[in-house]
Amino acid sequence: MPSRHYPILSQIQGPADIKDLPDESLKALGNEIRNKLISTISVNGGHLGPNLGVVELTIALHRVFSTPEDQLVFDTSHQGYVHKLLTGRNHSDFDRIRKNDGLSGFLSRSESAHDAYGAGHAGTALSAALGMATARDRLGGDEHVVAVCGDAAFTCGITMEALNNVAASTKRLVIILNDNEWSIAKNVGAISKYLNELITNPLYNRLHHDVGSILQKVPGGEQLLKIGKNAEKGWKSIVVPSSIFEHYGVRYFGPIDGHDLPLLTHHLEFARDANEPVILHVVTKKGKGYGPAVQHPESFHGTSPFEIGSGKSKSVKQGPPNFQDVFGKALVRFAKKDPSIVGITGAMPSGTGLIHLYNELPDQFYDVGIAEEHAVLFAAGLSTKGIRPVVAIYSTFLQRAFDQLIHDICLQDLPVLFCMDRAGLSPNDGPTHHGLFDIAYIRSIPNATSMQPKDEDELVDMMHTSLSMDSPTFIRYPRGTGVGVKMKSRPRLLEIGKAEILQEGDDVVIWALGPMVHEALELSVRLKIEDGLSVGVVNARFSKPLDKSLLLKQARQSPLMVTMEDGVLSGGFGSAVLETLSDAHIRTPVYRIGWPDRFVDHGSDVASLREDAGLSQDSMLSGIRDKLQSPQEVFSETD
Ligand SMILES: Cc1ncc(C[n+]2csc(CCOP(=O)(O)OP(=O)(O)O)c2C)c(N)n1
Numbered sequence: 001m002p003s004r005h006y007p008i009l010s011q012i013q014g015p016a017d018i019k020d021l022p023d024e025s026l027k028a029l030g031n032e033i034r035n036k037l038i039s040t041i042s043v044n045g046g047h048l049g050p051n052l053g054v055v056e057l058t059i060a061l062h063r064v065f066s067t068p069e070d071q072l073v074f075d076t077s078h079q080g081y082v083h084k085l086l087t088g089r090n091h092s093d094f095d096r097i098r099k100n101d102g103l104s105g106f107l108s109r110s111e112s113a114h115d116a117y118g119a120g121h122a123g124t125a126l127s128a129a130l131g132m133a134t135a136r137d138r139l140g141g142d143e144h145v146v147a148v149c150g151d152a153a154f155t156c157g158i159t160m161e162a163l164n165n166v167a168a169s170t171k172r173l174v175i176i177l178n179d180n181e182w183s184i185a186k187n188v189g190a191i192s193k194y195l196n197e198l199i200t201n202p203l204y205n206r207l208h209h210d211v212g213s214i215l216q217k218v219p220g221g222e223q224l225l226k227i228g229k230n231a232e233k234g235w236k237s238i239v240v241p242s243s244i245f246e247h248y249g250v251r252y253f254g255p256i257d258g259h260d261l262p263l264l265t266h267h268l269e270f271a272r273d274a275n276e277p278v279i280l281h282v283v284t285k286k287g288k289g290y291g292p293a294v295q296h297p298e299s300f301h302g303t304s305p306f307e308i309g310s311g312k313s314k315s316v317k318q319g320p321p322n323f324q325d326v327f328g329k330a331l332v333r334f335a336k337k338d339p340s341i342v343g344i345t346g347a348m349p350s351g352t353g354l355i356h357l358y359n360e361l362p363d364q365f366y367d368v369g370i371a372e373e374h375a376v377l378f379a380a381g382l383s384t385k386g387i388r389p390v391v392a393i394y395s396t397f398l399q400r401a402f403d404q405l406i407h408d409i410c411l412q413d414l415p416v417l418f419c420m421d422r423a424g425l426s427p428n429d430g431p432t433h434h435g436l437f438d439i440a441y442i443r444s445i446p447n448a449t450s451m452q453p454k455d456e457d458e459l460v461d462m463m464h465t466s467l468s469m470d471s472p473t474f475i476r477y478p479r480g481t482g483v484g485v486k487m488k489s490r491p492r493l494l495e496i497g498k499a500e501i502l503q504e505g506d507d508v509v510i511w512a513l514g515p516m517v518h519e520a521l522e523l524s525v526r527l528k529i530e531d532g533l534s535v536g537v538v539n540a541r542f543s544k545p546l547d548k549s550l551l552l553k554q555a556r557q558s559p560l561m562v563t564m565e566d567g568v569l570s571g572g573f574g575s576a577v578l579e580t581l582s583d584a585h586i587r588t589p590v591y592r593i594g595w596p597d598r599f600v601d602h603g604s605d606v607a608s609l610r611e612d613a614g615l616s617q618d619s620m621l622s623g624i625r626d627k628l629q630s631p632q633e634v635f636s637e638t639d
Contacts (some may be wrong), residue, residue: 006032010418014088015062015114026261030055033082035129036090041081042308043428044098045428047103049287049300050079050150053180053258057282058082060264061146061176064272070131070144071116075125075153077107078302079178080115087114098428099604105429116145120348120432121397122370123156125149126175130162133170144272146174152183152347154191156371166277167249174271175250175279178258183347184301189369194244197257199283245279254281259288260393298350320484323477324421326456328353329389330463330491332360341388341467346375352392354422372397376404376416383414388467394422395476402441409472410447411565417466423452423476424515424566427609430602435476438514439543440571442474449496450544451475451513452492456482458541459503464491478515478566497545505536508624509558511551511567513540513573516564516593523621531625543573548580555581560627562591563621569594591627593620 003010008025009032012018021029033055041048049492059082061072067087074080084094089103089112089247096102107115117128129147136143153159154177166173179185243252251274264282271278284637286301287293293300305314327485335341335357347370358365368375372393379389398405399421409416426433442450449471453459459477466473499511502521512520517539524535536554540547543565555561561581563574574592581588596613603609610616614623 001165006036008032009036009085009090012086012090015067015086015413018059018062018086019066023262025245026059029060030261031289032491033085034057036085036094037081038290038308040075040095040097041303042306043097044102045302045304047078047081048290049182049297049303050180051081052290052293053286054079054148054178055082055286055288056259057148057176057178057284058086058266060261060268061148062086063265063488064268065144067148068113068116071129071146072114072134073117073125073145073147074107075119075147075149075159077115077119078105079116079148079150080107081105083107083114084112087112098430098602100608104602106432113301118432120429121299121400122150123153123158125153126159126162126166129175130166130169130173133173137170137172144172144174146176148176148400150183151177151179151181151192152187152370153194154195155183155187155189155371157345157371157373159162163245163248163250167470171276172274173277174268174274175277175571177254178283178284179255179281180284180297182286182297182301183351183370184351185298185347185367187369188347188367192369195281198243198281232302245357247424249277251276251278252281253278255283256281258282290446301409320482321456321483323456323459323479324351324353325356326353326459326487327392327419327421327463327477328356330460332356334463334467335361335364337466338388339364340386341390342382344368344375344379344389344391346370346372346393346397348392348394348397351394352419354392372400373404376401377408379416380404380408380412380414382414382422384412388415390417390419390463390467392421392495395420395424395438395576396422396426396433399437399441405442405472406445406449410445412558413447413471415470417463418472418474419463419473420476422479425600425606425609426479427603427606431599434600436566436568436600437474438474439565439573440575443571443573443576448472448474448544449542450476451542452476453541454483454514454517454539455485456502457485457487460487460491462541465494465496468493469496476514479513494541497542497547499541499547499550499634500539501550502537502539503535505534506558507533507535508560508562508628509536509554510562510564511538511540511573511577512564513543514566516566519617519620520562520564523624526617527624540573543576546576546580551577551580552584552586555586558588560589560591560624561626562624563593567594567595568597569596589627591624593623615629 008029037051093103098105105122109115125147129145133145143595238495245252256267258331267280286297342364343354344366345352345354346368349355349358349367371396375391379391382389423435442448451462462475510520520537524537525535527535563577565573569592578590
């Protein structure tokens, strides 16, 4: 039954139905998709602007290519909602996108055969697509492989590394450069300027579009056109300086209007049938079709729920400030006092809070694009000359620079401060975005000092402490608001590797990191009231170095030690505690609470995901009770 609001879209069960649609229905289909995106994302939140920008492009891709036989690889895949709607996922699960039991906000190989590749981190599409195209060539297949990359994906090293290999690896690959001039913020860097020149250079455009007719009118032009058409690089390069892509061995077409369906279809057919790697430069408008998203591309890149009429956010901002703002504002204060301090972001000025530094001290701010490896190495170079870099990268995205952390920061023992927001869960985004690995991976690197504040005031103390140190430091903190504590007017220096005893106890001692400190305090109250137990609580502050002397002293006296962390158990903070006790031959049982050894899905909120993983307060409480009753069966994990 066609639905009243979506008469065409509701009839699309899969890509075959799109191919069957008459041309004159396509515009209406596009409108319905836009309405569906706006109404769903206004309730669930999500990536509105990028998806509104690729409505025509995605329809055209499904008219010309046939998934799942052909592979469409979307970079980051935050713009994959339209693809989901057209590949059999326009049902109640789409209405619950990013929520418990709803679709993922990104493409996922486990969600649909039409999702050739899963992603969430930027810059992976071209490499993955090149791998698929090369595998096809080796296996003798004839399917098509298409990489859909945003303009900001070309600020990623991996994209450029893949581009460097395209011509050597395959004879056939379609690359779509979806250019809307925006990353999350305005795109940055030389490539972005270059793409802008391709779009705006009137000479280039005019010659490109009119080259045939111009040549026909000039003496000898016919002949030139004929030669050009047969020439290896085509007629365009005769009169137009060839694009950078042609130097990489990839034929460039464009720029074309990415909202003109017939034009897109025509060019995609051509690209599909080409016997060489091609890049089609498509110009789109982020937020197309929804005024507020066009006017505010940054805030509608990924939005929280909003009122459709006004575009205003539904989440009322009250209460404690976000960690990112506390960080950003504190950094401004430190940077005003010390001009050698600079802030570095990889395309996330607002998300990290570095926007405050940009607004007040733009000369002490760098946005390097989606280039985390470069951000870290760039900081290393700066610090060799006495500059004090503060690198603000989400926990999950810093994973990309693991080698630079080891080889360029810690091995060189350089005083760079890393501030990792979104440590812990990013519930709606899911496994690509949860920041659960950093405690474990940083703990393994010599010279690193790794810490986590229990509240926003302690975050500033940790920044202050780090900026006074002469070695690499890492501070992790969660997404969202602080605790609402009173902020000291002047931060204080913390003693490195010293934990804070919040309360003493004889029956159990809990060592906790970051927000888990408050969970530990709550658990201790319940254990006292409901079980009559005396529970010690320690704010560990440092996961590296650990406060060994306090830990050993307490472990010698306590029947049970509990560790709590918002990170993976494997190799994490609890592991550090166990290793320390084992090395000292202390056999006190340790009950470790943290995330089990499996990827954590997306969900509506932190509470429901914790519940699923056995990390609700009740589950943690019963785990502790079990261990107290049978302490020798300990050394357990929470799953
Ligand atoms: C490694 C990594 N760093 C940062 C991000 C955050 N991020 C998500 S989308 C995006 C911008 C993508 O811009 P572009 O590729 O041009 O696509 P558009 O959204 O404009 O369609 C950024 C910086 C990420 N997903 N992965």
